[in-house]
Amino acid sequence: MxxxxxxxxxxxxxxxxxxxxxxxxxxxxxxTNTPRRVLSPDRICGRLEYPVYQNHxxxxxxxxxxxxxxxxxxxxxxxxxxxxxxxxxxxxxxxxxxxxxxxxxxxxxxxxxxxxxxxxxxxxxxxxxxxxxxxxxxxxxxxxxxxxxxxxxxxxxxxxxxxxxxxxxxxxxxxxxxxxxxLWMYDNWVSEPTFVAASWVERKEDPENDKIYVFFREKNSDSSPEADPWVSSVARVCKVDEGGSKRFFQNIWTTFLKARLVCGFPKESLYFNHLQDVYVVQAEDWHNTSVYALFTSSWNSTAVCIYSMAKIDEIFESSTFKGYQKDIPNPRPGTCVKNSRSLPLATVLVIKDHPEMKDWIHSVHHLNPFYISNNNYTKIAVDRVQAADQRIYNILFLATDSGKIHKVLESDSEAFIISETHLSNHSAIHSMRLDTKKKKLIVGFSEQIVSLDLQKCQEYNSSCEECVLARDPYCAWTESGCTSNTSGGIQNISGGETNVCRQTVEGPKSLNRTKRETPSPSPLSSRAVHSVPLDIPFYLSCPIDSYHAAYTWEHNGRSSPCLQMQSSCLHLIPAMAQESYGTYRCVSTERDYTKVVKEYQLTRQPIGEPIRNSSREVIVNKTNDAAVLAPQMVGVIVIMIILI
Missing domain, CATH: 2.40.128 (Lipocalin)
Known part of the structure; x- marks a missing residue:
């Protein structure tokens, strides 16, 4: 070449x-099991397009x-x-x-x-x-x-x-x-495997016991009708392994062991068995190293299970060997030794014929996965972030098969989906790399590479409350607004309650006030004035900035629910009547924070002023946030909202 x-x-x-x-x-x-925010794509840091599409x-x-x-x-x-x-x-x-x-x-x-x-x-x-x-x-x-x-x-x-x-x-x-x-493997150790990931877990205080871990899925040896045809496993070998003697197992692993990874609901015998991707979060003390594994199931759901490296090794060190009935020889099969070529034949024979552990490896949550979703996730990466409270939080980045990234907070064993970012409309993610130092996620598609900034604090910069509600450990409210410089800033990662904003920090847009019975307009709120004739269909719209909030329309002391269409909340007036005029407020409530997102003043249009009202037109007198509708379109919009 x-x-x-x-x-x-x-x-x-x-x-x-x-x-x-x-x-x-x-x-x-x-x-609450959906993304709180859908981030605007124009904030994406950058991209590089390939000259031709890439299959791999x-x-x-x-x-x-x-x-x-x-x-x-x-x-x-x-x-x-x-x-x-x-x-x-x-x-x-x-x-x-x-x-x-x-x-x-x-x-x-x-x-x-x-x-x-x-x-x-x-x-x-x-x-x-x-x-x-x-x-x-x-x-x-x-x-x-x-x-x-x-x-x-x-x-x-x-x-x-x-x-x-x-x-x-x-x-x-x-x-x-x-x-x-x-070195290579003995033929009977795995059956039709698909290797997913490999990781070196370093033991700095004991380098001779360093292990290489391999994560894979393979054909299930249990062929009974109720058994899943595939199972997921983790194998390990010693880094110092040099193979067996010239007479037996030369150039073959002498420390290879494997154990089944369990992700699901053991009490119901319901498991996610199809391992998709693995991300290993290394720690200074290898015992604290965590394994984040992404699984799919036969019923089209995806799950994330978290495993402790200490627990994984505990299974390898203490479990009996599947199918082996005799006394366990010394040294125990799988033990790292300086000279593997001198291992006793009895030890190597157990590795040869019974490399699988009888006990299964359960996740740290044991009885259920950490996170389950109907989204078809294909890739996972995990970053560790020190927040303003000095606690370390893990942030999961999950790639969907439709070109989106979900940013998920792990907080007290619960998942909170901070945001969803659309990166591509028409292709799945091929490759993904996390740069923990630069705090960037590099994502590869068939047609492009996208660099995503993980510290998108400008998305929550409208007020202290918005910054806190995001529950994003990368961001805190300071005198400079919502910023990635979290030192001394205001956050509430665990709960998201905004009462922490009524403290001493007063940023340029902070709403440090006591709670009122009537919500105050947000800094982004504005009053729009519209002059509308009688008997005309009309709608009002306000933007959705949090999908975890409840939105209502308030008018003349009455409240009506929001009609969601895409990323907007609509209020439909089938025909303007005398009581339809006045002030309308679009109000959102999330946790302990209520705000006015949008405010309108509708006044009656004087008789005789010409208006356009052709039955062929869908929208008449349209503005950016309100419109007069052709009568036949009122029912159409209602149907569209129901379908959504």
């Missing part, structure tokens, strides 16, 4: 991005780095704030692996069904990269991008899962290259 190195193009992250949202995309009002992309990004490497069909794209470089291939090749390995960038691809890898070394001052070595790629890259594969670098070694045959079979997890011996 030949390559062109150092071809420069101009790439920018600050393109304008616009999209339209259909009525079916709008969450329903008053449901892979990302490599170091946390806090300015560089993002994107592998696609016939190219590796380096995106850098300072200098943008493109490395283009001249033959049909889909890049499937990009890893930092042995002081170089290691790139592998399908290479026309003949997998191949290349090492890219930096040239002058890291301005571009040059290929100086190439390698056979079988077992590292799949033969086709549609085949299952994964890769991981850990302490100078390359771990991979990729098929060994062009038909996609013989799929197994291996240590393929590095300073230690190349």
């Amino acid at each position: 030949s390559w062109l190195v150092g071809v420069s193009i101009c790439l920018a992250w600050d393109f304008q991005f616009a999209l339209s949202s259909g009525a079916s995309d709008a969450p329903s009002l008053g449901l 992309t892979v990302f490599f990004h170091r946390d806090g780095s300015d560089e993002l490497y994107v592998g696609g069909t016939d190219y590796v794209l380096k995106i850098n704030v300072d200098d943008n470089q493109v490395i283009e291939g001249l033959c049909y090749n889909v890049v499937t692996v990009i890893q930092e390995f042995q002081d170089s960038l290691f790139v592998c691809g399908t290479n026309g069904y003949k997998p191949k890898c290349w090492k890219l070394y930096s040239r002058v001052h890291n301005q571009s990269r040059e290929i100086v070595e190439s390698y056979e790629g079988t077992g590292i890259s799949p033969f086709a991008y549609t085949q299952n594969s994964l890769s991981l670098t850990a302490d100078g070694d390359l771990y991979t899962a990729a098929p060994l045959g062009s038909d996609g079979r013989s799929l197994q997890f291996r240590r393929k290259a590095g300073g230690r011996a190349n």
